[in-house]
Amino acid sequence: MRDCAWIQLVSPYLLVGSKKMSQTYEFISADNIKSYLASHREISSVIDHESIVDLKEVGDGNLNLVFIIKDKNGKGIVLKQALPYVRLVGPSWPMSPDRARIEYETTMVHSKAAAHLVPEIYFYDQDRYIIAMEDLSDHRVWRTALNQGDFDNGAAKSVGEYIAKVLFATSIFGAGAYEHYKSMARAINPELCLITEDLVFTEPYFPADRNSYLPENEVDAKAIENDKQMVLEMGELKYKFMTQAEALLHGDLHTGSVMVKSDENGNEISTRAFDSEFSFYGPIGFDIGACFANFYLALARSIALGRDEHAEYISRLPEELWASFEANMRALWPSRVDKRVFTDEFFEKLIKQWKVDAIGFAAAKMTRRIVGLAKASDIQTLDPSHRVGAARGVLQSAQKLIRERHINSDISYLTLQVKKIMTDTKTGRN
Ligand code: SR1
Numbered sequence: 143m144r145d146c147a148w149i150q151l152v153s154p155y156l157l158v159g160s161k162k163m164s165q166t167y168e169f170i171s172a173d174n175i176k177s178y179l180a181s182h183r184e185i186s187s188v189i190d191h192e193s194i195v196d197l198k199e200v201g202d203g204n205l206n207l208v209f210i211i212k213d214k215n216g217k218g219i220v221l222k223q224a225l226p227y228v229r230l231v232g233p234s235w236p237m238s239p240d241r242a243r244i245e246y247e248t249t250m251v252h253s254k255a256a257a258h259l260v261p262e263i264y265f266y267d268q269d270r271y272i273i274a275m276e277d278l279s280d281h282r283v284w285r286t287a288l289n290q291g292d293f294d295n296g297a298a299k300s301v302g303e304y305i306a307k308v309l310f311a312t313s314i315f316g317a318g319a320y321e322h323y324k325s326m327a328r329a330i331n332p333e334l335c336l337i338t339e340d341l342v343f344t345e346p347y348f349p350a351d352r353n354s355y356l357p358e359n360e361v362d363a364k365a366i367e368n369d370k371q372m373v374l375e376m377g378e379l380k381y382k383f384m385t386q387a388e389a390l391l392h393g394d395l396h397t398g399s400v401m402v403k404s405d406e407n408g409n410e411i412s413t414r415a416f417d418s419e420f421s422f423y424g425p426i427g428f429d430i431g432a433c434f435a436n437f438y439l440a441l442a443r444s445i446a447l448g449r450d451e452h453a454e455y456i457s458r459l460p461e462e463l464w465a466s467f468e469a470n471m472r473a474l475w476p477s478r479v480d481k482r483v484f485t486d487e488f489f490e491k492l493i494k495q496w497k498v499d500a501i502g503f504a505a506a507k508m509t510r511r512i513v514g515l516a517k518a519s520d521i522q523t524l525d526p527s528h529r530v531g532a533a534r535g536v537l538q539s540a541q542k543l544i545r546e547r548h549i550n551s552d553i554s555y556l557t558l559q560v561k562k563i564m565t566d567t568k569t570g571r572n
């Protein structure tokens with residue numbers, strides 16, 4: 143049945159004007175996965191295709207099919223296939239599946255700098271846009287863990303290490319200018335960058351058709367639209383996003399793009415960043431800001447639910463991530479390729495600017511998850527009686543961060559400000 147669906151779904155894309163595709167390809171399904179695995183002998187030691195006992199589609203993102211397959215010995219593999227459209231919306235929004243190549247290549251590049259912090263990749267099928275990768279089903283998606291009120295101590299530190307190591311390695315400082323320019327060519331990702339430009343930096347500031355929120359939050363969304371300084375700063379941040387090709391970013395580093403595994407005391411065993419299909423050469427503060435934003439969404443949830451201890455834990459995550467990022471960057475800086483005018487004094491300016499940028503990008507990412515298309519379950523799964531206040535807290539915090547970052551960019555201080563705002567708005571009456 144899935145194969146029939148494939149014929150119906152793929153055929154129209156052959157004729158879609160500027161998004162024309164040069165070939166059709168078969169979607170993976172429960173019916174064809176076994177023979178697909180059998181045709182890839184290079185993974186015979188990873189999984190026994192003759193003894194598959196479990197197979198489930200777990201794609202909960204907005205774009206792709208994701209299958210986890212297990213054999214009778216408990217070994218597993220993940221197959222991720224890019225669909226030729228945006229899954230969240232459906233075939234009416236065509237999207238090049240070449241994003242799978244981007245994700246594959248970026249993960250390979252990132253694994254050279256931080257192999258222990260990304261999933262292992264077994265192969266990439268360029269004809270069917272399939273990435274075969276390590277089964278991390280003994281980990282959990284960090285957003286899910288945070289939503290449930292769980293503690294994963296050490297994960298933020300590892301994500302900070304991941305960001306610093308992969309961004310340094312792919313910057314002019316780590317790669318050298320020639321390599322940096324050459325690598326940029328293969329990492330051009332126009333379709334997905336345009337999604338971010340629209341959904342993160344533009345639509346939340348206009349009455350766009352794709353925006354939505356609870357009626358009680360209309361006043362908050364309108365306050366954002368009418369906030370002239372916020373709109374001006376979004377213009378500046380969007381321009382940075384579009385023009386400042388500092389390093390090969392993950393590009394969509396929210397808590398749903400991080401897998402965590404902890405022991406019974408909540409202490410880290412393993413942390414992995416995955417799903418880098420939005421990867422491109424962009425501003426270093428962007429990945430950091432994405433993490434801050436998602437910590438603040440999780441914070442709004444825990445405050446709304448009265449989970450005080452958990453809110454305290456989440457409040458420490460932005461500073462933990464930043465401290466780890468900065469320490470790792472400082473440790474790597476002496477190994478930069480060109481030391482002539484890229485002095486230690488210049489590094490001090492850079493690190494300050496990256497922090498200010500990261501806070502600005504956080505504000506953009508917080509706002510988009512409340513007002514624009516593609517929400518975050520941290521807020522969406524709250525009962526409306528809690529959601530109104532939590533959403534208000536997130537939006538007012540974004541307005542505070544966008545301004546305050548130019549005056550005081552200390553992350554712990556800013557998190558305290560965010561926490562105060564979210565506590566004040568939590569009833570939805572302020
Ligand atoms: C249409 S894609 C919507 C969102 O999903 C991804 O996770 C990105 O954040 C993107 O903006």
Ligand code: MG
Pocket residue numbers: 203204394399417
């Ligand atoms: Mg994703």
